[in-house]
Amino acid sequence: GAVVSQHPSRVICKSGTSVKIECRSLDFQATTMFWYRQFPKQSLMLMATSNEGSKATYEQGVEKDKFLINHASLTLSTLTVTSAHPEDSSFYICSAIAGGRFEQFFGPGTRLTVL
Amino acid sequence: KQEVTQIPAALSVPEGENLVLNCSFTDSAIYNLQWFRQDPGKGLTSLLLIQSSQREQTSGRLNASLDKSSGRSTLYIAASQPGDSATYLCAVGQRGGGADGLTFGKGTHLIIQP
Numbered sequence: 560g561a562v563v564s565q566h567p568s569r570v571i572c573k574s575g576t577s578v579k580i581e582c583r584s585l586d587f588q589a590t591t592m593f594w595y596r597q598f599p600k601q602s603l604m605l606m607a608t609s610n611e612g613s614k615a616t617y618e619q620g621v622e623k624d625k626f627l628i629n630h631a632s633l634t635l636s637t638l639t640v641t642s643a644h645p646e647d648s649s650f651y652i653c654s655a656i657a658g659g660r661f662e663q664f665f666g667p668g669t670r671l672t673v674l
Numbered sequence: 675k676q677e678v679t680q681i682p683a684a685l686s687v688p689e690g691e692n693l694v695l696n697c698s699f700t701d702s703a704i705y706n707l708q709w710f711r712q713d714p715g716k717g718l719t720s721l722l723l724i725q726s727s728q729r730e731q732t733s734g735r736l737n738a739s740l741d742k743s744s745g746r747s748t749l750y751i752a753a754s755q756p757g758d759s760a761t762y763l764c765a766v767g768q769r770g771g772g773a774d775g776l777t778f779g780k781g782t783h784l785i786i787q788p
Binding site for chain 2: 663
């Protein structure tokens with residue numbers, strides 16, 4: 560149990576395009592989902608916290624108009640990188656928490672490369 | 675702001691050795707602490723979760739301890755194997771109910787030589 564999937568696993572796009580990444584909890588309902596970013600040889604950094612049916616809370620320094628998060632259902636959150644640039648190239652990982660629990664379950668990550 | 679530090683940054687040892695990986699955090703008001711494993715280019719595998727009220731957790735050859743007052747945790751790996759080679763990440767959760775994201779250390783890159 561407690562499986563989280565991400566799609567796509569890898570995406571390459573041209574500068575200026577938008578990319579959508581999906582995060583799904585497959586066997587539980589996720590009241591809260593988190594989005595992290597990991598640059599090469601760096602640790603994971605929290606970007607935003609997403610609660611189902613409400614607006615995401617962004618960490619300091621993360622542009623909410625650039626990284627659009629939608630958590631429309633208890634099993635799906637999406638991260639859209641708008642007008643992507645090469646500096647947005649990174650490994651994006653989501654995690655999810657079931658209601659009343661405290662352990663985060665992580666997805667396998669999405670490798671974004673912006674040319 | 676919480677900061678998590680992991681020492682050493684990298685470690686290479688022959689198989690069979692027992693290992694200790696260290697993690698320290700600056701704000702002791704944590705809710706839980708997790709150890710993860712990350713293979714190159716892959717996501718995270720949760721190894722052990724310790725709640726703030728606990729002192730240690732064990733799973734197979736892994737044992738993690740937590741000393742919240744001193745802001746330290748250790749991950750002990752017994753009888754290391756080449757398959758243990760990976761980056762090990764320590765992360766702390768700050769608020770009850772898991773409503774906050776985790777703060778991660780930079781990890782210890784571990785290589786077990788056959």
